[in-house]
Amino acid sequence: MTLHPLAFMILKRLALGLVTLLAISLFIFLAIELLPGDIAEEVLGQSATPETVAAFRRELGLDQPAITRYLAWLTDVLHGDFGTSLASGREISELLAGRFANTLFLALYAAAISVPLAIGLGLLAALYRGSWFDRTVNIATLSSISFPEYFVAYILLLFFSVKWGLFPSIADFGSDASLGTMLYRTFLPALTLVLVVTAHMMRMTRAAIINLLAQPYIEMARLKGASPARVILRHALPNALAPIINVVALNLAYLVTGVVIVEVVFVYPGLGQLMVDSVAKRDIPVVQACCLIFAGIYILLNLSADVLAIATNPRLMHRK
The missing domain is CATH 1.10.3720.10 (MetI-like)
Structure with a gap:
């Protein structure tokens, strides 16, 4: 069955859009990685002990390689799971819906x-x-x-x-x-x-x-x-x-x-x-x-x- 030229063009643009979105997701992740400072220390504050910071980093998965964390984050996003907010502890999907x-x-x-x-x-x-x-x-x-x-x-x-x-x-x-x-x-x-x-x-x-x-x-x-x-x-x-x-x-x-x-x-x-x-x-x-x-x-x-x-x-x- 031959696709209509317009339908073929739509599928082609959708595929290109998904590839572009994948590249943007990688760029977003790398840009976050390049931010100065340690996320765990910023969230816990200066009074946190090294043991607490290390435990929090393990909880966030920050002790794993960047590629592993990126693939895990991308897999969760594809399943509609954006994770949990570090500030409020609420599901990010719930936060995003109303906003x-x-x-x-x-x-x-x-x-x-x-x-x-x-x-x-x-x-x-x-x-x-x-x-x-x-x-x-x-x-x-x-x-x-x-x-x-x-x-x-x-x-x-x-x-x-x-x-x-x-x-x-x-x-x-x-x-x-x-x-x-x-x-x-x-x-x-x-x-x-x-x-x-x-x-x-x-x-x-x-x-x-x-x-x-x-x-x-x-x-x-x-x-x-x-x-x-x-x-x-x-x-x-x-x-x-x-x-x-x-x-x-x-x-x-x-x-x-x-x-x-x-x-x-x-x-x-x-x-x-x-x-x-x-x-x-x-x-x-x-x-x-x-x-x-x-x-x-x-x-x-x-x-x-x-x-x-x-x-x-x-x-x-x-x-x-």
């Missing part, structure tokens, strides 16, 4: 605002190319993309929270909050992410549309009397979906994996905040698990971008 749900909620909240906004602004900028609207949008997006996330976050905090008192400065909404409360308390971190990622998607949408406006079929549509809006929406946009989908997927990956700074600024109980807290406590198993999850999500969304781009434009499957 990952919070991070996903924040990313989807920001994506629901930024994706339609960016595509709409990009289409309007292409439609009114060279006008005051186009120039204003380009200046605004270039300004937002030029500032780091923490700077945008503190500016929003200064005005919306400190001066005007419209939104809370801390985005922690507890465990039993309603959807309205969650949307309200996470508006500022979501707005920070929107301002950061909208520029990329808007400029790519504008560039992809403008690049197609010089094509012969677009000229033919204009000669037939089609309005500029119809030319862009009916003729240019379907053929520009591939690069737009790619940049949207990449920015969605950033929304999930790049929220660490935003979560720390707004004390948001997400995966990024958990990773930063674990680094401060030298809770290495939690740090490894967070890094691996971020890498897996990024690889998966990149794969989704490739598949959707080819599904909208099958010509990308064949080499020129």
Whole structure:
């Protein structure tokens, strides 16, 4: 039985993604190994006796060779066991579940605002190319993309929270909050992410549309009397979906994996905040698990971008 070319491409990309994730897991483990100091001494403190440190190292398996520990950790991860937190003694999978749900909620909240906004602004900028609207949008997006996330976050905090008192400065909404409360308390971190990622998607949408406006079929549509809006929406946009989908997927990956700074600024109980807290406590198993999850999500969304781009434009499957 012959596989459909798209199905074969998906399987090939999945295999490549698994190999990439395996390489990243090795890199994460080696990076942890290269950290200065002894993990057992850092966890137990300076008052611990050498016998206690040695016993704790045996308990953690630190007395074994690095390759043995890596293979044991990788085997446990493949079985869904990320180990136990050194700081709290809880199962890491239990810690990750709630935090990952919070991070996903924040990313989807920001994506629901930024994706339609960016595509709409990009289409309007292409439609009114060279006008005051186009120039204003380009200046605004270039300004937002030029500032780091923490700077945008503190500016929003200064005005919306400190001066005007419209939104809370801390985005922690507890465990039993309603959807309205969650949307309200996470508006500022979501707005920070929107301002950061909208520029990329808007400029790519504008560039992809403008690049197609010089094509012969677009000229033919204009000669037939089609309005500029119809030319862009009916003729240019379907053929520009591939690069737009790619940049949207990449920015969605950033929304999930790049929220660490935003979560720390707004004390948001997400995966990024958990990773930063674990680094401060030298809770290495939690740090490894967070890094691996971020890498897996990024690889998966990149794969989704490739598949959707080819599904909208099958010509990308064949080499020129």
